[in-house]
Amino acid sequence: MCGTDILAAKPTIENPKGAGVSCSPEPHVLLNLDQGDPMAFEPYWRKMGDKCTVVIKGSELMSYLSDRRKVCWFLETELEEAIKRLHSVIGNAVVDGRHIVVGTGSTQLYQAALYALASPGGPDPISVVCAAPYYSQYQEETNYLRSGLYKWAGDAHAFSGKDGPFIEVVTSPNNPDGSIRKAVVNGPSGHQGKLIHDLAYYWPHYTPITSPADHDIMTFTFSKSTGHAGSRIGWALVKDEEVARKMTKFIEYSSIGVSKDSQHRVAKIMGVICNGCQDFKSDHNLENFFEFGRCLMAERWETLRQVVAKNGVFDLPKFPTEYCLFNGDFAESRPAFAWLKCNGDREDCEQFLKDHKIMSRGGGRFGSDPRFSRVSMLSSDEVFEQFLNRQAIFTKYSCLGELGGSSYKIARDEYTKQLWMTVMDGAYAPFHSLNVYVWIDSQHLHNFEVADAPNLNYLGVTLLQRHTWDTPTCLLHQILI
Amino acid sequence: MCGTDILAAKPTIENPKGAGVSCSPEPHVLLNLDQGDPMAFEPYWRKMGDKCTVVIKGSELMSYLSDRRKVCWFLETELEEAIKRLHSVIGNAVVDGRHIVVGTGSTQLYQAALYALASPGGPDPISVVCAAPYYSQYQEETNYLRSGLYKWAGDAHAFSGKDGPFIEVVTSPNNPDGSIRKAVVNGPSGHQGKLIHDLAYYWPHYTPITSPADHDIMTFTFSKSTGHAGSRIGWALVKDEEVARKMTKFIEYSSIGVSKDSQHRVAKIMGVICNGCQDFKSDHNLENFFEFGRCLMAERWETLRQVVAKNGVFDLPKFPTEYCLFNGDFAESRPAFAWLKCNGDREDCEQFLKDHKIMSRGGGRFGSDPRFSRVSMLSSDEVFEQFLNRQAIFTKYSCLGELGGSSYKIARDEYTKQLWMTVMDGAYAPFHSLNVYVWIDSQHLHNFEVADAPNLNYLGVTLLQRHTWDTPTCLLHQILI
Incomplete structure (x- = not known):
């Protein structure tokens, strides 16, 4: 179903004005593929016109409070309902009986979860681990305040359950390498640490949805699910009420709640997405956001693999084919990042890319080998095309x-x-x-x-x-x- | 100029439908005057109709980034300009040559400032002090993560410059008691600690503007200036670029920026306020928000002082008369909180109010005497009226x-x-x-x-x-x- 008129909304080099975006590939321009700024989906939302437009009057959404009776008292009811509906429609997470905590992006929720799992704390901070390669920001977000409650302890593969109490972060699909993951640390007598599941990329445009995720703490972010990073909205699905309560307390201390304007906007957009998905299931309506995203990501990955095969400079990870319950077909993952590995004697992949004015994030930042570097696959069409073009000149020309x-x-x-x-x-x-x-x-x-x-x-x-x-x-x- | 038709927008008990709000004073209803939820200004914004309405399309404000060249790379340019204009129009702070850092409320900025002033940190955390009575949340916001960079050290009056390096927070007008403040700690050889000025309430509806504030780090919040607490927007004016850079880094670690939807909305509302203020200066236009706020707060304080004088249960602070450069007249402060002190043998003011189903925040939370309790003066008209009514029945009836x-x-x-x-x-x-x-x-x-x-x-x-x-x-x- 890819290659539809929805995809035609994206600008191309041949048709630079395709969607009202001017496009002039210039080799001297720095391409920032370091951050995962998800501009890839903007053409879809532009094409949607006014369907997702929100209107907020000056007298609306003024209070700190949303619903004092809720564990998360600053969570807008419309957003809570939209989140539940979205997960039910997509089938990527269990929501029944879960408490929802909203955060200023999943970044704030990661820290809220650490606080909830570590407090009130003992004489030593609890260790926080994640299997390498791990999301580069975990270490900094865990350590920047030198908390006495928790500390970063690095690669979960190198951590033993004997090393004391721990929190393991499981990112699945993983950032940076797109792999599907499970917890790896086990104590000597099967003792498990406390787990945080970061499921930012467990959406059907990135990876086949194989079952509804069902873990103690699961975090999601609107930035990566739809591309609305500027709204800074994340949410956590939490089994235990006391943990949800402590996470809420963290966000109260950290920022006294979360922008209601953004909560309102996100609820609206989620509703439109759900309508699109439900129409799609009945008549394969092409306004389905996740179908657009799946086609876009599949096309990008296919082109990238072709270019990479041609220039011979990099290796890319391979992904198994799985059946996606949402799309109803077999497919590979199409992650939000490409985890490039330099071939041959190039030992610093980030530097190699930097020499070609491509900003990426080197393997060392992810607890991995500097021959790797992470490149965003979610840039605007214009930047992605330039990235491909620049790859094309790496060797032959x-x-x-x-x-x-x-x-x-x-x-x-x-x-x-x-x-x-x-x-x-x-x-x-x-x-x-x-x-x-x-x-x-x-x-x-x-x-x-x-x-x-x-x-x-x-x-x-x-x-x-x-x-x-x-x-x-x-x-x-x-x-x- | 008070008592205008703008003020008539507020509902009253006699005219419960005055502004579309139903009003049924019920003594059994819990009145929450603990938090400073600023609902008092909602009638004004309702009266403004569509002037402050924002419309955001699905494809707008999607990126994490606002302007990579700025120290605060997630600050929207329109908000930066609106903040500068607002301070220039009001005259309450120097903005020329200052870096602006936006935060998820001033709560996040307080912590960003602590991080910036304390990092990279030494072997011991730096002491954070504030003269009692101090804002109740400082202690918790400083200590909740048991940071190795900084720790709460309580009342600045009890702290000596000899006790080592310190950060002093100066809240002016002060929360809870409305007093105008300066730093109080001095080292033995005139050594000053690092200062954070929390100027959340330095706006002309609360207090006379006597001069443009000019300090190293000044924080403001939209919640208290206009009542839009739900948007969670605060900002800091920062002299030193390196400090601004570190504060930005903190917010990057904490939440990768600040809701753009809210930044956009706040910029729009600030623009409307500035237009109103400028029209007001030329023709005393009654749509001036700060004039509305000044009249509302003056009326509330006058009524509260009358009721308190009548029931004899409490004492209220007295404020000096100062010339306000913005309003061009002499006036007393009209703070956002009433710092009630129980007379006679009532030793627990919070409990006394609680017995009357009034939630307030007791003096102990502010490093002060439990005979004090803080009551919000920014509740909705309905709640404020009920608060007055309930006061009326404290004694005589x-x-x-x-x-x-x-x-x-x-x-x-x-x-x-x-x-x-x-x-x-x-x-x-x-x-x-x-x-x-x-x-x-x-x-x-x-x-x-x-x-x-x-x-x-x-x-x-x-x-x-x-x-x-x-x-x-x-x-x-x-x-x-």
Whole structure:
């Protein structure tokens, strides 16, 4: 069902104005794929027009309180109902008999859960572990205040149940590598630690829904389920009332509740999504958000795998095929991040990408090997296309050289047909406004223009006649000044 | 200028439908004046109609990021500009050259400031102090995670500069008592600690604006300035870039930013307020929010002082008269909380109020004497009226008695003309559905109805003919079953 008119909402390089977004791939532009800013889904919401529009009057949503009788007294009733409905429609989590705690993103809820499970606390802080590679922020979020209640203890594989009481975080699908996970630590007599299940990515556009998750504490975030990161809304489904109460207390201490404006907006959007899913089940209505997301992610992963196979620079993880109860078919995971591993002798994947002006997050941040780096798959279409284009020039169309004591790299832009020369080390070369001579395959070119250099470390050369570009070896041998 | 048609928007007991709010004062209803839920301003915003309405489409405000070039990368530019404009129009704080950090309420910013001033930290946590009576939440917000960076050290008056490095919080006007404050701790050689100025209440409806505040870190909250507590938006004006950067880092760790939906809404409302203020200065336009707030607060304080003077149960703080640069006249403060002190032998003010079903916050929570209790002055008109009514029955129209081994209190409701009998101790008396006989001043009454008892600890008696109520001694001597 992919490739529908909903997908056509996304801008492409060929059709830059496709959805009202201008698109000019420029190799000198820094591509930020470090954070997982989920802009990929924006075209869908734009296409939805006013269906999800919220209107809030000046006199509405003013009180701190939502419902004093609830464990989570700042949770808006409409949001509570929307969350229950969404999980019921998707089938990805058990909600019956669970307490819902709303947070300013799941980040706040992770810390609320640590507080709830660790307080009132003993003489030593409780250890917090997660199997590596683990979400890079867990360590900082656990340690930044040097809490006496809990402390980060690293890779759960290296932790023994004998090392004392612990909290294990289970992220499934995992960030950064997309794997499906279970708790790994077991005490000597089968003693289990306390568990937090971070299910931010357990949604049908990312991974097959194989059963409704049923754990003590499960956290979700609107940022990753629909792409509305700016609203900062997360929620936890909590079995134990006392734990839910303590999590609520944490959020009270931390921020006296959670934006009601955003709660209201999220409830509205969830309702629209649920309507779309239910229509979809009856008549395969293409306005189903998760169907849009599934197609988009599948297409991105397919293209990325093709490009990666072609350039030979990286390995990508492989995922098993599973039956998705929501989509009713067999599929692989299509995670929100690509966990790239550099092949060959490249030992610092983050640096390698950075040399190509691609910001990613290196394996070391995830308790893993620096040959890995995490790249967001949720960027805007424009940025994702540029990422693919830049990958395309990693090998075949780039070469390294020396110029006046500076090493440089020459790359070709697939779309603008420009050549770009990047200075690779600290020595500054004021290329622009100098005379430039270009040879390609020993042929001296006259027919080119020096482009404006938007950054002094770049030289742009626009060729004014077409050349053969598909030679497998480096085509551009020298640029002399 | 008070008493205008804007003020008429508020509902009154006489005109319960005045602003679409039903109003039925019931002595058995618990009045929550513990939190400072700022519902007092809701009628104003209702009266403003659609002027402050925000409309947010499904595809808007999706990204985590606002402006990566800013120190506070999640601060929306429109909010930054609105904050600067608001302070310039009001004249209550210097904004030029300051960094603005937005937070999920000023609660999060208080903790961000502690983190920024205390990190990276030494072997011992830095002491955090504030002159008593201090805001009750500081202690809990400082200590709940048992941070190794900072710890609560209580009353600043009891702290010496010799006791090591410290952070002093200066709340001005102060919560709970409304006083105008300066830092109180000085080291032996004039050494000052690091300062956080909490200026949540430094707005012209609460207190005269005597000069633009100019301190290193100043925090403000939208909850108290306009009453939009549900939006959870606070902001800090910060002199030092490195401190602003660390505060931003804290909020990144704590919640990866702040709701953009609320930032957008707050920016819009601030704009409308500024327009109103500027129109007001030219033609005394009555749509000026701070003028509405000033009149409302002045009226509430005046009425409360009258009731308190009449019942003789409490003392209230007195405030000096100052010239307000914003209003252009001399006035007293009209704080957001009344800091009640019980007279006579009543030693637990919170308990005394609780006996009358009024939830307040006792002096002990503020590092002060339990003869004090803090009562919100920002409740809805309905609740505030009930609070005044209940005060009116504290003494003259109430008496204590014994009935079948249970002590009870009899009170009269000023408006419904009901008598209410409250059981004061644990012994349960099933008053309702029994025969009730009432005498007033030895006169046996036949003309009454027993009201439905909404709570088994109450007996409601409605008199069906008018009696003289203004006798200064207790009128109702016995209720016999």
